[in-house]
Amino acid sequence: MPIEHTAWEPSFLPPIADARLESSLRKENGGPLPPGTRHISRCPWLARSPALFNWFQGRLVHIDIHLAEMLALVVSQENSCRYCFAAHRLLSRFAGMSETQIRRLEHDLLTIVLPKREQRAIAFARRLSRSTPILTLADLEPLTAGGWSDMAIREMALVCGAMMALNRYATFLALDPQPYEALPDRWYMRLLRPALGVVLRLKTRRGEPTPFSAAERQGPFARIVNGFDGLPLGWSLRTILDEAWDFDAIPRRTKALVAAVIARGLGDDLVLSEARALAHENGVDAQDVDDALAHFTAAGLLEKEKMAIAFARETIWYEPAPMQRRTRTFMDHFDTVELLDLVGFASFANLIARLGVFAEPS
Amino acid sequence: MNLGTGVLIAVLLGVAALFWHERRERLRLRARLEDATTNLERLQHTFARFAPGPLVDRIITGGVENIGEKREVTALFADLVGYTPLAERTDPAELVELLNGYYAQMSAAIEDHRGHVSTFLGDGMLALFGALQPNPWQGDDAVHAALAMRERLATYNAELERHGKAPLAIGIGLHRGTGVAGLVGSHGKKEFAIVGRVVNVAARVQAATREQETDILITDDLARTIDRRFVLAQLPPLVLRGIDKPVQLHAVRGFEP
Numbered sequence: 001m002p003i004e005h006t007a008w009e010p011s012f013l014p015p016i017a018d019a020r021l022e023s024s025l026r027k028e029n030g031g032p033l034p035p036g037t038r039h040i041s042r043c044p045w046l047a048r049s050p051a052l053f054n055w056f057q058g059r060l061v062h063i064d065i066h067l068a069e070m071l072a073l074v075v076s077q078e079n080s081c082r083y084c085f086a087a088h089r090l091l092s093r094f095a096g097m098s099e100t101q102i103r104r105l106e107h108d109l110l111t112i113v114l115p116k117r118e119q120r121a122i123a124f125a126r127r128l129s130r131s132t133p134i135l136t137l138a139d140l141e142p143l144t145a146g147g148w149s150d151m152a153i154r155e156m157a158l159v160c161g162a163m164m165a166l167n168r169y170a171t172f173l174a175l176d177p178q179p180y181e182a183l184p185d186r187w188y189m190r191l192l193r194p195a196l197g198v199v200l201r202l203k204t205r206r207g208e209p210t211p212f213s214a215a216e217r218q219g220p221f222a223r224i225v226n227g228f229d230g231l232p233l234g235w236s237l238r239t240i241l242d243e244a245w246d247f248d249a250i251p252r253r254t255k256a257l258v259a260a261v262i263a264r265g266l267g268d269d270l271v272l273s274e275a276r277a278l279a280h281e282n283g284v285d286a287q288d289v290d291d292a293l294a295h296f297t298a299a300g301l302l303e304k305e306k307m308a309i310a311f312a313r314e315t316i317w318y319e320p321a322p323m324q325r326r327t328r329t330f331m332d333h334f335d336t337v338e339l340l341d342l343v344g345f346a347s348f349a350n351l352i353a354r355l356g357v358f359a360e361p362s
Numbered sequence: 363m364n365l366g367t368g369v370l371i372a373v374l375l376g377v378a379a380l381f382w383h384e385r386r387e388r389l390r391l392r393a394r395l396e397d398a399t400t401n402l403e404r405l406q407h408t409f410a411r412f413a414p415g416p417l418v419d420r421i422i423t424g425g426v427e428n429i430g431e432k433r434e435v436t437a438l439f440a441d442l443v444g445y446t447p448l449a450e451r452t453d454p455a456e457l458v459e460l461l462n463g464y465y466a467q468m469s470a471a472i473e474d475h476r477g478h479v480s481t482f483l484g485d486g487m488l489a490l491f492g493a494l495q496p497n498p499w500q501g502d503d504a505v506h507a508a509l510a511m512r513e514r515l516a517t518y519n520a521e522l523e524r525h526g527k528a529p530l531a532i533g534i535g536l537h538r539g540t541g542v543a544g545l546v547g548s549h550g551k552k553e554f555a556i557v558g559r560v561v562n563v564a565a566r567v568q569a570a571t572r573e574q575e576t577d578i579l580i581t582d583d584l585a586r587t588i589d590r591r592f593v594l595a596q597l598p599p600l601v602l603r604g605i606d607k608p609v610q611l612h613a614v615r616g617f618e619p
Contacts, residue, residue, distance in 0.1 A: 107396065132495050267496050295502060295589040317495060 003106065004181055006080045009324035011176045013039040013336060021047060030057045030203055034087060036175035043340035045243035046169065049348075052236040053162040056091075058205035059232040060159075062152035065204060067118060068159045069095055071125045073105055075160050078129035080320050081167035086180030093184055094197045117146035121156055128160045128354060132317075134266050135357040151230065154358055158233040161351040168315060168347035173340075174324040207232040220245050221259075221274055227358035237351075244348060249341035253282035254305045257292050258312040258342070259349040264293050265316045268356040275349075307333060308342055315346045430544030435556050436491040436504040436536060436584060437564035438477065440468060440511065443531040443572065445485035460522075461485065464530060467518050471510035475503045480555060488564075493543060493556050501538055501587040508534045508578045509617060532577060535568030538584040566602035567611060574600075574613065582610035591618050 015038035022041070025033055029051040040046045053059070055068045069092045076085035089102055105122075114122070120142045127139055143153050183189050210232045217226055219242050228234025245252060260275035279289050284300065291298035296310040307330070314326060330339055442448070442464070449457055468487060469479050477491045489507070492500035511534060519529035539560035546555045567579050574597060585594055593615040599608035 104396075264498055265496075267498075295499075295591075297589070297591070313499065 003077055003080065003082055003085050004177070006082055007321035008082050008177065009174045009321055009328070011039060011174045012324075012328045012331065013173055013340075015039050016041050025051050028052070028057075029054055035179040036083065036170060036173075039173065039175055040169070040340055040344075042337045043247065043249065043344060045240060045247050046340050046344035048243070049240050049344070050166060052240055053166065053233065055159065055207075055233070056200065056204045058207045059236065060155065061207045061209055061231060062149060062155045063121075063159070065095055066097070067121060067156075069097065070105060070118070070122060071156060071159045072163050073102065074122055074125040075129045075163035076167055077106055078126055079164065079167035079171065081171050082177035082320075083170040083175045083180065084163060084167050086177045090180055090184055091200075093193060094200045096197060099184075117143075117148060120146040121148070124153075124156065125160045128157065129164060131266060131354045134268055134354055137357060140357070154228055155231055155233060157355055157358055158228055158231060158237065161355050162233065162236075164354065165347040165351040168350055169343050171318075171320045172315070172323055172327045172343045172347070174327075210235045212238065220256075220278060221271065221352050223274065223359045223362065224271065224352050224355055226360040227355070229360075240348060241352075244341070244345050247341055249335075249337040250308065250345060251282070253279055253284050254308050254342075255345050255349075256282055257284065257289070257301075257305065257309050258346050259352065260289065260293055261296070261309045261312040262316060262346065262349045263353040265313055266350075266353045268353045270356045270359055271353045304333060304338075311342065312346050312349070315350055430542050432540050433493065433543045433556065434500075434538070434540050435493045435543075435560060436500045436538040437541070437556065437561045438472070438489040438491070438504050438508060439535045439561075439564040439568040440487050440489070441533050441568055442485040443533055448528070448530075449485075460527070460530075463518060463521075464515075467514040468511050468532075471514050472507050474510060475507035476500075477504060477507050486568075488561065490556055501584050502589050504536050504538075504584070505578075505580060505588050505592055505614060506617070508536060508580075508614060512577060533568050533571030534578045535564050535566070535571060536579070536584055537563040537567055537581040538587060539563065563602070563605060563609070566605055567609070570600055570602060570611065574611070576613040578614040579611050580614060582612065585612045589617075592616075593618055 017038055018041045021044060022033060022037065025037065025048060028048070034050050037047055037050075051057075055065065060068055069088055072088040073085060073092060076088060092102055093099070124139070124143055128135060140153055143156075144150075148156070184193075209230050212226065212229045212235065216235065216238050217229070219225070219238060221241060225234065225238050225241065228237060245255065250258075256275050256278035260272055260279060263269075263271035263275055276289055276293075280286055284292075285298075288298035288300040292301060292305075292309055296313065297306050301309075311326075311330065314323060327339075327343065330342075334342065452460065465482065465487070472479055472489045475491075476497060477489045478494055479487055480490045480493070481488045489504075491497060491504040491507070497503065511532065515530060515532055522529055537560055539558075541556035541558035541560040543554070543556050545552045546557060547553055563581060567581060571577060571579050579597075580588075580594075594612040595615055597611045597613060599610050601608050
């Protein structure tokens with residue numbers, strides 16, 4: 001079934017214009033903003049996330065844009081995210097991929113004509129997206145055998161991880177895919193595509209190795225993030241997590257519990273233990289953490305916290321339309337900023353809890 | 363036009379026709395390949411509803427082999443009470459309609475709580491929780507599903523009574539333990555199943571609902587893992603057929619949020 005036939009609920013968040021934010025994001029993004037930006041603008045860290053993970057803007061060092069775009073398409077397809085798939089379909093077209101190639105990739109056919117090492121990269125993207133169970137070192141062996149360097153593998157993992165997070169919040173918030181889906185077939189877009197492709201290629205920058213500063217090696221989930229030290233996308237991940245952690249619409253203790261639930265659901269003991277410690281540091285009693293992880297309730301939790309952690313569990317594996325209906329019901333209990341902060345953090349916690357295999361050794 | 367030019371034109375036309383034919387054949391083969399892939403993809407997605415995703419991938423890449431692994435699951439066994447006399451006194455077409463309506467309701471209750479129906483056995487069914495994806499909350503999910511089945515059956519019975527039909531009654535038995543997940547069956551027919559004591563115990567517990575005159579029974583192994591908000595009534599240990607030691611059971615009364 002083509003991805004654009006996936007059932008998708010209407011967007012339920014009103015667009016809110018914020019000229020100053022949009023102007024700064026446009027600079028960081030190096031061009032126009034995604035059409036969903038205004039729907040998430042009340043939560044600045046979340047609105048910034050697509051720009052931070054825009055690999056056309058000097059964020060890739062070890063893999064090329066074409067591979068990153070293929071990985072983005074594969075992960076978005078695995079997660080049935082119409083919004084992100086359509087966005088990357090458009091970018092891939094500008095980057096020189098044909099519609100037939102995209103369709104074949106969607107059907108896993110392109111792997112037949114791709115070089116073996118790229119086939120392995122795509123298989124890795126599918127494996128990481130599914131995470132049933134989460135990755136182990138054995139899952140990296142085919143990539144190493146295919147000639148990918150350790151840093152290239154980590155960069156691929158971050159490209160896939162970023163898409164897993166973006167897919168999640170775009171899906172849960174039912175961001176409208178129509179503007180992206182309709183665009184490639186517009187007559188003016190067909191006409192302008194070659195010129196726009198040239199502009200995109202001219203504006204595309206390669207990244208430089210980006211070693212973390214001492215301060216950047218600290219922060220929530222540092223052991224996982226430090227596994228990506230040296231990569232511009234690793235820096236993006238550190239930045240987004242710090243901004244999310246500092247944004248207080250949803251308290252830190254709730255965010256820590258959200259991450260713990262997701263880590264438990266996925267079976268990532270490393271992230272689970274760090275999330276437990278963070279919850280405890282932020283005032284959740286150890287018994288309450290245990291109860292929350294076991295049954296999504298605890299004597300010391302607020303009602304909103306219980307709802308948030310039950311929601312976190314749903315973000316691990318889901319189907320778009322039922323999940324969108326479920327997220328919409330949260331509008332009765334959370335204001336827009338709280339909802340964006342919760343959905344966004346749960347989305348990035350899914351990224352963290354799936355990449356434990358890359359953690360820095362203790 | 364001399365002979366040489368004529369031959370040249372004929373050769374060019376022949377090459378063009380051959381090229382055109384080859385191109386058409388290539389496009390036709392590509393379309394068939396894409397159709398086949400779409401069908402395969404659809405089959406893969408459908409199959410993934412009945413077997414774990416990684417297992418489906420392994421079957422696709424490596425064929426049907428002897429795949430088996432230990433997995434912690436919660437098994438739910440449900441059976442219609444008084445099915446034999448019901449089947450004897452009901453018109454076959456009406457019986458099938460009745461059963462299909464019943465199964466639709468029960469399957470929905472199970473799927474709403476992240477379980478999957480593994481097998482239908484006449485008037486009985488086996489559902490599993492935690493078999494397709496790791497699920498640390500499988501115990502709560504399974505007991506919530508059993509309560510939802512009770513609720514849905516009450517609604518279905520009200521509908522049956524409106525049509526002048528006798529209400530149905532069920533017995534549900536649940537147990538949590540380790541089973542072996544794999545492809546089981548003969549060379550000609552294999553299916554994904556969980557085999558082992560966990561399933562046998564759930565079936566025996568279901569059978570015990572008759573003598574205990576209750577509809578939902580769970581083992582102590584499951585009761586120890588579930589939310590304290592479930593309202594349980596502990597029963598004296600029971601000797602179940604085929605199980606060596608007496609089993610501690612609990613009747614599930616409800617859930618107090």
